[in-house]
């Protein structure tokens with residue numbers, strides 16, 4: 530039985546917006562603002578904890594409904610969190626993954642409970658005076674390596690001044706982007722978001738990156754933009770260069786067809802996005818590596834369960850990211866630190882966020898040699914900056930965006946932009 534002081538008395542759900550760059554992907558281009566939601570849980574004893582998640586309207590409305598169910602919950606009970614979230618959602622479990630068409634079929638209950646799971650762990654850590662990584666079984670690494678996440682991009686949002694990253698629309702532009710990112714953060718592996726240009730151009734880009742950084746592992750992720758034949762062609766052309774090829778084609782069947790005919794390991798954050806996907810993925814031999822993402826998989830503790838399943842079936846683990854703020858980076862770092870199976874450098878969109886825009890004091894989240902040291906303070910180890918939260922909430926209210934729509938934004942500038950899979 531929890532002490533009454535460890536019962537939830539208040540839950541706030543605050544949508545925020547922060548500036549984003551015109552990053553290109555196969556479904557379009559990032560809008561000027563990325564949307565997130567910050568949740569804060571407070572106990573009767575006055576301890577509070579935070580979590581962060583996606584920011585679309587359907588998701589936000591569901592988070593609010595779940596939040597209203599949490600009063601009185603024991604912050605130690607993941608089972609009760611699951612039950613209350615399930616109850617709050619009722620039959621409303623379709624859509625709303627906030628991924629602009631790139632992920633479907635992840636579990637809505639897991640998506641909704643994830644930020645609350647993180648907030649509860651933050652509180653638990655503060656109560657017992659231990660970092661979240663300890664609550665997840667203990668850190669097996671003192672710092673978590675992240676990879677340089679390269680994007681083709683425009684020089685700036687149309688109608689605005691160019692941003693300081695400038696354009697990256699060809700191999701030379703990507704090599705420059707990688708160089709700056711590696712010099713700034715010290716990353717020692719590279720991921721390129723592909724599916725933007727015809728495959729031969731992206732093959733040339735990966736070769737240029739390999740030429741410029743021959744010792745760094747490279748990944749390419751076109752978000753299922755290719756047919757199985759195109760996927761096999763790219764895999765052949767880049768044989769021996771790629772550490773893994775991420776979601777070259779759509780669905781478990783498509784991935785299995787590619788996996789059976791290439792030695793290049795296939796990874797996914799699109800066709801294995803919930804626990805229900807694991808058995809068929811294993812049965813079909815569709816992927817070798819699953820990109821965990823606590824925002825989709827039900828929080829940090831559920832990702833521990835994912836890790837055990839990956840271990841049992843010999844699947845590798847990496848980590849997916851989306852445009853995110855410091856609460857998510859802290860949560861990702863604690864999780865990766867406490868997950869021995871997670872042997873690949875994690876993805877992060879961190880370099881694409883302006884340093885002066887966050888809802889926490891990011892001092893505890895510094896990159897050194899491409900890694901973030903695991904925070905050692907109790908809980909997540911980050912402190913909510915309420916003025917900054919209010920500022921980014923005001924920005925959300927003012928910016929007018931309510932749902933991520935990479936395709937719609939792209940079509941404002943290129944009405945003929947295709948939205949078909951596969952594109953090549």
Ligand SMILES: O=C([O-])C(=O)C[C@H](O)[C@@H](O)C(=O)[O-]
Nearest residue numbers: 554750752798849850851852
């Ligand atoms: O690995 C991935 O699929 C992603 O990072 C998905 C993201 O939504 C990415 O495509 C983006 O930010 O445009």
Ligand SMILES: [Mg+2]
Nearest residue numbers: 750775776798
């Ligand atoms: Mg991916």
